[in-house]
Amino acid sequence: MDIKQLYYFVAIVEADFNMSKASKALHLSQPALSQTISTMEKTENLQLFERSHGRLQNLTGAGDVLYSHAKDIIERFEAMTEDLQEESSQLKGNIRIGIPPVVISIVFPEILPIMLAENPKIGFKVKEAGAMELKKDSATPSPFLG
Amino acid sequence: MDIKQLYYFVAIVEADFNMSKASKALHLSQPALSQTISTMEKTENLQLFERSHGRLQNLTGAGDVLYSHAKDIIERFEAMTEDLQEESSQLKGNIRIGIPPVVISIVFPEILPIMLAENPKIGFKVKEAGAMELKKDSATPSPFLG
DNA sequence: GGTTTTTACGGGCTGCGTAACGATT
DNA sequence: AATCGTTACGCAGCCCGTAAAAACC
Numbered sequence: 043m044d045i046k047q048l049y050y051f052v053a054i055v056e057a058d059f060n061m062s063k064a065s066k067a068l069h070l071s072q073p074a075l076s077q078t079i080s081t082m083e084k085t086e087n088l089q090l091f092e093r094s095h096g097r098l099q100n101l102t103g104a105g106d107v108l109y110s111h112a113k114d115i116i117e118r119f120e121a122m123t124e125d126l127q128e129e130s131s132q133l134k135g136n137i138r139i140g141i142p143p144v145v146i147s148i149v150f151p152e153i154l155p156i157m158l159a160e161n162p163k164i165g166f167k168v169k170e171a172g173a174m175e176l177k178k179d180s181a182t183p184s185p186f187l188g
Numbered sequence: 189m190d191i192k193q194l195y196y197f198v199a200i201v202e203a204d205f206n207m208s209k210a211s212k213a214l215h216l217s218q219p220a221l222s223q224t225i226s227t228m229e230k231t232e233n234l235q236l237f238e239r240s241h242g243r244l245q246n247l248t249g250a251g252d253v254l255y256s257h258a259k260d261i262i263e264r265f266e267a268m269t270e271d272l273q274e275e276s277s278q279l280k281g282n283i284r285i286g287i288p289p290v291v292i293s294i295v296f297p298e299i300l301p302i303m304l305a306e307n308p309k310i311g312f313k314v315k316e317a318g319a320m321e322l323k324k325d326s327a328t329p330s331p332f333l334g
Numbered sequence: 335g336g337t338t339t340t341t342a343c344g345g346g347c348t349g350c351g352t353a354a355c356g357a358t359t
Numbered sequence: 360a361a362t363c364g365t366t367a368c369g370c371a372g373c374c375c376g377t378a379a380a381a382a383c384c
Contacts, residue, residue: 045190
């Protein structure tokens with residue numbers, strides 16, 4: 043059993059037990075889907091769908107059990123994925139910022155809190171000094187990214 | 189990302205960040221484990237462990253996030269597996285039972301309710317008749333499984 | 335030298351697509 | 360005829376184990 047299989051299974055249910063429809067939604071060939079489900083049923087030794095007239099008709103009892111669990115797990119799985127993507131997109135490292143007092147009085151209250159909130163992993167080190175002072179201190183091209 | 193990978197990851201954390209130890213617990217070669225984690229980190233584009241001195245030392249922030257989610261998902265996954273195994277072990281079909289009155293008076297109250305409770309999917313059809321009558325009706329060897 | 339992790343390499347398994355078939359409407 | 364599902368087949372990708380190396384104790 044595998045997350046992907048849970049996705050496939052749920053997709054079929056939510057495509058009104060129509061494998062062809064589900065396979066399109068999954069961007070997967072229909073035989074691949076059929077085979078996956080078949081393998082699943084054999085491996086777990088249970089029947090998930092009621093089949094008749096060569097079509098899927100409904101969920102069996104076991105299918106019902108699987109469906110509710112699958113929905114739950116998928117939901118949590120996607121929550122995890124979301125959190126992880128957020129982590130991976132978060133910038134890390136240290137940024138030294140030098141701003142003259144006149145500028146910081148405008149920039150700080152508006153921009154900095156947002157940057158800090160969106161990137162808690164960044165260590166901001168703000169140095170407040172006159173323009174002359176900053177120029178001397180900084181050997182890097184930009185006063186904002188050093 | 190995959191359930192199996194979550195298992196692997198959690199195993200490492202719970203083996204005190206010792207891959208060799210974890211690999212034994214997982215019945216998996218240590219290089220395979222190392223590679224899986226490495227692939228995971230690259231694929232998801234995040235670092236899960238703090239590494240230094242050629243060892244794993246601790247979880248990173250991202251690792252923390254993954255760990256809590258993973259524990260949760262694994263727990264639910266195992267709950268599902270348990271439920272499914274129960275489904276698959278349940279016997280299905282129909283059983284015709286023929287018992288003479290003298291026997292049924294003993295068997296029914298003691299055994300049958302248990303059988304019914306443990307196997308709700310079975311359709312029990314109990315026929316009560318004298319021993320002679322049953323023998324005539326049944327062409328099958330056992331009076332209990334036909 | 336003993337642990338621990340990473341890298342390299344090769345083989346077996348599996349998941350998938352294409353194709354063909356079978357069943358139903 | 361059109362739709363739906365299963366079966367057959369071949370290939371690419373991966374997962375893993377063995378082996379070897381690198382880093383650290």
